[in-house]
Amino acid sequence: MKLLILAAKSMVAAAAMLALPGLASAHEWAWGGKLDLTRGVANVEGAGGGGLATWALITGNETTDGVGGELSATYVSLPDYTARVFGGGVGLFDRAEITVAEASFDTGATGAKLGLGKGFTFDQTIVGAKVRLFGDAVYDQDRWLPQVSAGAQYKVNDQRTIVRAVGADDSQGVDYYVAATKILLDQSLVLDATVRATRANQFGFLGFGGDKNGGYTAQFEGSAAYLLTSKLALGGEYRSKPDNLGFAREDAAFDLFAAYAVTHAVSVTAAYVDLGDIATFRKQRGVYLSLQAGF
Amino acid sequence: MKTPSLLIGALLIGALIALVTAADAGAQVPPGEQPVKPYVQSDANAAAEPFAGDHMFKALHGLAGIDRIVTRMMDENRNDPRTADIFRAADFVRLHRTLVEQFCYLTGGPCHYSGMGMKEAHEHMGVQAKDFDALVEHLEHAMDKEGVPFRDQAKLLAKFAPMKRIIVDQDRN
Numbered sequence: 332m333k334l335l336i337l338a339a340k341s342m343v344a345a346a347a348m349l350a351l352p353g354l355a356s357a358h359e360w361a362w363g364g365k366l367d368l369t370r371g372v373a374n375v376e377g378a379g380g381g382g383l384a385t386w387a388l389i390t391g392n393e394t395t396d397g398v399g400g401e402l403s404a405t406y407v408s409l410p411d412y413t414a415r416v417f418g419g420g421v422g423l424f425d426r427a428e429i430t431v432a433e434a435s436f437d438t439g440a441t442g443a444k445l446g447l448g449k450g451f452t453f454d455q456t457i458v459g460a461k462v463r464l465f466g467d468a469v470y471d472q473d474r475w476l477p478q479v480s481a482g483a484q485y486k487v488n489d490q491r492t493i494v495r496a497v498g499a500d501d502s503q504g505v506d507y508y509v510a511a512t513k514i515l516l517d518q519s520l521v522l523d524a525t526v527r528a529t530r531a532n533q534f535g536f537l538g539f540g541g542d543k544n545g546g547y548t549a550q551f552e553g554s555a556a557y558l559l560t561s562k563l564a565l566g567g568e569y570r571s572k573p574d575n576l577g578f579a580r581e582d583a584a585f586d587l588f589a590a591y592a593v594t595h596a597v598s599v600t601a602a603y604v605d606l607g608d609i610a611t612f613r614k615q616r617g618v619y620l621s622l623q624a625g626f
Numbered sequence: 627m628k629t630p631s632l633l634i635g636a637l638l639i640g641a642l643i644a645l646v647t648a649a650d651a652g653a654q655v656p657p658g659e660q661p662v663k664p665y666v667q668s669d670a671n672a673a674a675e676p677f678a679g680d681h682m683f684k685a686l687h688g689l690a691g692i693d694r695i696v697t698r699m700m701d702e703n704r705n706d707p708r709t710a711d712i713f714r715a716a717d718f719v720r721l722h723r724t725l726v727e728q729f730c731y732l733t734g735g736p737c738h739y740s741g742m743g744m745k746e747a748h749e750h751m752g753v754q755a756k757d758f759d760a761l762v763e764h765l766e767h768a769m770d771k772e773g774v775p776f777r778d779q780a781k782l783l784a785k786f787a788p789m790k791r792i793i794v795d796q797d798r799n
Binding site for chain 2: 395425471
């Protein structure tokens with residue numbers, strides 16, 4: 332596990348150095364230019380990807396000639412909880428992205444049942460960085476080689492006392508991941524596979540590490556989408572999660588989504604999402620809605 | 627008085643030879659096109675393997691459909707400020723003919739490509755990544771207007787996509 336993290340860390344550093352000559356020689360750089368849906372959408376952690384998974388695609392509408400950006404608002408309604416994520420990101424030369432997201436997990440009436448108080452909310456700030464290592468998911472149509480990116484997400488949860496009380500080791504943590512994304516245009520398919528080293532409990536809303544398992548584990552994220560048109564994609568996602576806390580079992584997450592590019596800048600994602608059991612409340616299946624603007 | 631008439635005679639003969647030579651060269655340049663520096667013609671210049679069968683050629687509605695798609699795409703290329711500069715000095719008659727040939731040949735139609743290779747054709751044009759994306763957009767619009775099904779559009783784009791590596795960034799390397 333340590334090796335995987337070390338490898339991911341050194342890849343981020345190496346890729347950052349690779350990107351630097353590009354920054355220096357980029358003349359005439361411009362805003363925008365990327366094709367519809369090729370920036371992906373913003374995921375639950377504010378990074379460019381699907382809804383649950385983080386993809387290798389770089390956020391923002393820019394090409395290798397310029398910079399781009401993205402803003403997103405995501406709402407997840409579950410039987411016993413509600414989550415909201417507001418995110419923003421900058422993409423640099425289709426090489427790197429930096430994202431910041433404010434995520435809140437509202438326990439609503441469930442908060443009282445958990446002894447936390449009605450409307451108790453966990454807030455989390457997520458700062459992410461991603462670097463494209465090699466490959467071009469869109470244009471390398473004559474090669475099997477996917478676009479591969481490495482990244483890290485630093486998450487800080489504001490409920491230190493509570494997450495420690497439920498058994499978590501820490502209220503902050505860093506995820507490291509390597510993502511491979513391929514668009515098979517002749518099949519109208521978008522495929523992604525991501526490996527994440529993480530200690531996060533329920534994406535970090537319940538802290539990091541726990542009484543059952545304190546260390547990093549490797550988790551898998553997979554997405555498959557079918558492009559019905561250049562503006563509409565239908566797909567499904569899977570994301571495994573660690574099971575670190577003794578008081579409640581944590582399950583893998585699934586979704587079925589539709590992403591639609593309303594205009595070149597604005598896209599909406601609607602999904603049916605199954606997050607499994609969360610903090611002893613079973614079968615958290617609900618609706619995921621996300622609106623984003625890229626420029 | 628003899629000298630000037632000889633001179634005029636010589637000039638006349640010279641002009642005649644020049645005319646004949648020009649007509650000769652003109653035979654190799656299709657009407658309405660400007661001459662280009664010589665190059666070896668080959669289907670390999672189309673820079674991709676054609677689709678097997680004629681499904682794609684039919685999906686684009688044959689030669690007539692390809693002609694409309696190329697016309698619409700080039701109209702958009704010339705009118706879009708993002709791409710207009712690239713084509714400022716282009717020979718549109720020749721460009722139209724060679725593009726139609728390339729589309730026809732690559733979709734499995736009964737054509738040969740007589741144009742230049744992708745590297746030679748785009749040398750010093752300074753096509754940037756965002757320009758290439760704009761060109762793709764224009765091609766998508768043109769195929770939409772022609773009523774080409776999305777799946778077939780995507781297949782054709784997959785065929786053209788790898789050319790980005792050759793066409794873009796030439797002067798930077």
